[in-house]
Amino acid sequence: GLLKEPQAGYDLKKEFSLSLQHFWHAELSQIYPALQRLERDGFVKSRQGETRTGPPRKEYRRTAKGRKELLRWIGSDPATGKERIAYLAQVYFLDEHRDNEKSLQYFMKLRNYMAHWLDTLVDIEKEWRLKDSRYPDKLPPDDFYAQLTLALGLKKVRANLEWCDECVARIGARED
Template sequence: MSLEHILLGLLRQPASGYDLKKVFDERIDYFWAAELSQIYPTLKRLEKRGWARCCQAVSSRGPGRRVYETTTAGRRALRDWLAKGPEIGDERFAYLAQIYLMDELGDLKQTLRFFTVLRDDFNRKLEALRRLERYWVEADPHYPDELPPPDFHVHLTLRMGILSLGGHVRSCDESIRRLRARMDREKHTRPGVSKSTRRKNPHAPPRHKLALRPPDRKSQTPRARP
């Protein structure tokens, strides 16, 4: 479970569940969100497994704090997780599913609005990361390649966020441009709407003849086995 390992990483500096929630909202949020109701049981699980230890502490305001810290066994588990290679392939993108099915609306204006909102959202996040990078440039004379190891790795994460979001924004821009052009074309050809862009029967089930994967070429199966 990724949350367990992220907590293991963060708890290399002692923190309470409440502290960790703030850390998540401030900087982990970009790639992993977590609620308090998930953090607390997970901390107990880590402690029971011997990956974290806990000690009571007093708070100047409010009830007592349970401050956790990664143990040696916990750091070993964290290293194992990191060493066994990238965890990839489980990502889910609801907005891509929405675009995939959006022909259902039968209204390019709505699709255009969708992409505009999406574009703004991606761009807002991109601007936040770029602002952050500018802040680092100004604040740290070691920036970017002489940064000490933890910051260097955090910076690699930041750069991946920036380049990835850049791709998303560009993609939205391209889609918006194409949608506008298509709407223009539709307007000018009315009422003799182009054959290719009109649905013959708008209530008929759409046939996605173009799959996202090209058809299998069975002949390509390797068969060298003497």
């Protein structure tokens, strides 16, 4: 899990990319200020870590106060804040083209993106299944709950692909 062991911001970025990418995107430019805020609030503590090459790097680890805050947060009601999905905002305004061909091109590009994303998630699932015979329901707790997020990611991307196909068919059937 994040910050159970000392990690530098770059390590966190890699972990985000490998395990959280299907539902939470974070750039290094976001991670470092967040780590500074967490340290200021006493939720993480930093120290200079050793490296084989290059200068020392700052490593962060969750504190007892940070764990307590994490437990409070996951024990609260589900965090169902409003999502911003930029491509849906674009779809909302596609009528401004007044050109079905451009709309079809848009959806084909979106579909290609979703297909690539699905391939990535399927590869993650296949690799996990091959590496661990306990996959999915006998995994240890940290992996089990991570797998639940992957399962939803797969369902959402598959649904998005189906929706793209439906949109292409509906736009293609229009006469204007």
